[in-house]
Amino acid sequence: MGTPYEVVFSKFVKNISDLDFISLDPDDLVETCTGYLDTACAEFMNCYQNLDDRDDNAQEFNINLLSIEAEILACIMTLNWLQPQIYKYQLIQVSLTDGDFRTHSPANQLKQLMDLHTKTEERYNRLMTQYSYKYAPTEVQNALGGYSDPSVISKFFRGGN
Numbered sequence: 054m055g056t057p058y059e060v061v062f063s064k065f066v067k068n069i070s071d072l073d074f075i076s077l078d079p080d081d082l083v084e085t086c087t088g089y090l091d092t093a094c095a096e097f098m099n100c101y102q103n104l105d106d107r108d109d110n111a112q113e114f115n116i117n118l119l120s121i122e123a124e125i126l127a128c129i130m131t132l133n134w135l136q137p138q139i140y141k142y143q144l145i146q147v148s149l150t151d152g153d154f155r156t157h158s159p160a161n162q163l164k165q166l167m168d169l170h171t172k173t174e175e176r177y178n179r180l181m182t183q184y185s186y187k188y189a190p191t192e193v194q195n196a197l198g199g200y201s202d203p204s205v206i207s208k209f210f211r212g213g214n
Contacts, residue, residue, distance in 0.1 A: 055113050055114040055118075056113060056114045056123065058086070058087065058090060061123050062083075062086045064124060064127035065089065065127040066086075067127075068131040074134075083112070086130070087112070089130040089134060092133055093126045093129035094126065097122075097125060097126060097129060099181070100122060101189075101190060102122065103116065121183065121184050121188070122184070125180050125184060128173055128176055128180060129177065131173045132170065132174060132177065135166060135170045135173065139163065139166050139167060
């Protein structure tokens with residue numbers, strides 16, 4: 054038995070504070086989270102495991118995820134959830150005068166969302182560096198001449214020089 058999706062979903066839901074999202078019908082919530090997870094798996098290109106090895110019907114991976122892999126997936130899901138939220142408030146900002154925007158308080162909501170996005174992105178980058186450093190396969194470490202500097206490993210995976 055592999056890692057249930059619920060492990061990643063619970064980490065994702067803890068990252069967001071949208072009561073409308075969390076209070077969705079349980080089936081709708083699972084369906085929405087599964088969509089975010091599918092996107093996160095596609096975007097986690099440097100994962101050392103095959104994230105496509107999963108069963109959406111059983112709602113589980115056929116592999117055992119490391120806890121750091123589940124955290125990285127949850128961060129990616131959070132970033133993908135935040136994008137349309139930020140975009141929505143930016144559209145409101147454009148449609149209202151500056152005074153109305155501040156008076157009706159979407160400015161505060163936009164700032165909170167952007168702060169959460171920045172913190173989540175920083176956390177994602179930190180986790181990816183740790184993951185690349187700690188869990189790089191032996192052949193990758195050997196290709197780097199046994200050099201284990203996280204920035205070198207990160208460049209290797211990003212195709213940098």
